[in-house]
Amino acid sequence: MDLLTVDHNKCIKCGLCVEACPSCILNMGTDGPECNFDRGCMSCGHCVAICPVGALDNKYTPLAEQLPVPTNLPSQEDIYNWMRARRSIRLFKKETPKEADVVKLLDICRYAPTAGNSQGMYYLVLTDPNKIKAIADAVADWMELEVAAGSNNKRYFTVVLKAYRERKQDIIARNAPMLIFATVRRLNVTGVSNAEQCFAYADLFAPTIGLGTTIAGFIQSCAIAGYQPLLDLLNVPDKHKVVGTLMVGYPKAKYQRMPERQHLKYEYID
Ligand SMILES: Cc1cc2nc3c(=O)[nH]c(=O)nc-3n(C[C@H](O)[C@H](O)[C@H](O)COP(=O)(O)O)c2cc1C
Structure with a gap:
């Protein structure tokens, strides 16, 4: 054909x-x-x-x-406010997100842009609190090694480690009841950028189904760096690599206001 x-x-x-x-x-x-x-x-x-x-x-x-594009989409103002009201959620209820909600969250990510329409994202969903704690501990170990090696993140990681190790605050996984690891085939060189796009979709869609999400930057950096003790906890399929990590749960509180950002900075270059 x-x-x-x-x-x-x-x-x-x-x-x-x-x-x-x-x-x-x-x-x-x-x-x-x-x-x-x-x-x-x-x-x-x-x-x-x-x-x-x-x-x-x-x-x-x-x-x-191919479905027709709906004609009754929200107004520009509604979409603007929806996007501005999106927040990274760090206060989660203990309850594990329902599988039906998780499937909806990940399903919408299929419509995010990917380089060359490569798609191919495969998600590992973790809900065991002991496993999530072990992951956060492994990330803290990795940060200690990075600090000792004089990494560029030395100062930041030192602040994180103080909170995690000394004050026993879960600054790494935020006591999230669920972590989702995005993986792609090892040969996919645009996987990290693709995962960012997919998780941006997840972040924006999550509140429509009562979920809250946040990029788990420390965990994903550690996984992308290939820290073996963390990877050993994940059972990543053969030929796959981690390209992103998301914390997921039902938010414990509702945001009332929309913080301002830095001013828009731009110029036209002829
Ligand atoms: C690449 C990336 C990594 C991030 N890592 C974390 C993280 O590890 N922990 C966390 O609480 N928030 C993390 N965030 C969320 C940012 O802190 C958050 O986007 C920023 O403070 C602005 O807040 P808002 O998303 O609610 O507008 C991350 C965001 C991005 C884009």
């Missing part, structure tokens, strides 16, 4: 599919769009999604599986 099927009765040869193709593998022939290198298709579905008359099909992203 060819990559593209064009309904020539419908096609108006507007060329939008050709212009939108991220791989530039389409061109406009006399009868409509044609593919000049079908192995270059990254299965993003844009050519089908953008066609104003539904004339185009792609064997990897069938027209029949």
Whole structure:
């Protein structure tokens, strides 16, 4: 089966599919769009999604599986406020998030952008409090080694270690009832950037299902650095590597206000 099927009765040869193709593998022939290198298709579905008359099909992203974009989306003001009201959640109820909610949280991450539409994220979900404590302990051990080695994070890690070791405050895992590790195949060089995008989706979506999330930066840095005692706790599948970590739980409190940020800084460069 060819990559593209064009309904020539419908096609108006507007060329939008050709212009939108991220791989530039389409061109406009006399009868409509044609593919000049079908192995270059990254299965993003844009050519089908953008066609104003539904004339185009792609064997990897069938027209029949593409939902129409809803017309009743929230207003710009609602979305602006939603995004501003998002908070990193560090106060969690003890309750383990329900699997149905976790599935919804991770499912929306499938729609985040990934380099070359590589997707391929595989999540490890941890809920055992003893395992989470062991993970935080391993991260603290790693930080001590980093401090001793004179790492660039020496001063910051020293502050973190004081809280974790001396004051017994869980600054590393925030007593979260759940940690989610994003993993990708080892050869995927854009995995960390992809995971950031996926978890940004999770952060923004979580409140719609009553969840709160925060990037577990210390834990993910330790895992990405390849600290073996931490990796030994995770059972990462063979050929996979950790590219991100998220704390997840039901928030214990509700934020009432939206803090201000640094001023926007920008300039046009000619
Ligand atoms: C890469 C990254 C790592 C982060 N790591 C942590 C972390 O380990 N612990 C934590 O409590 N918050 C962490 N955060 C959350 C930031 O502290 C938070 O985004 C920032 O303070 C602004 O607050 P807000 O997200 O509620 O707007 C991280 C955020 C990012 C983007």
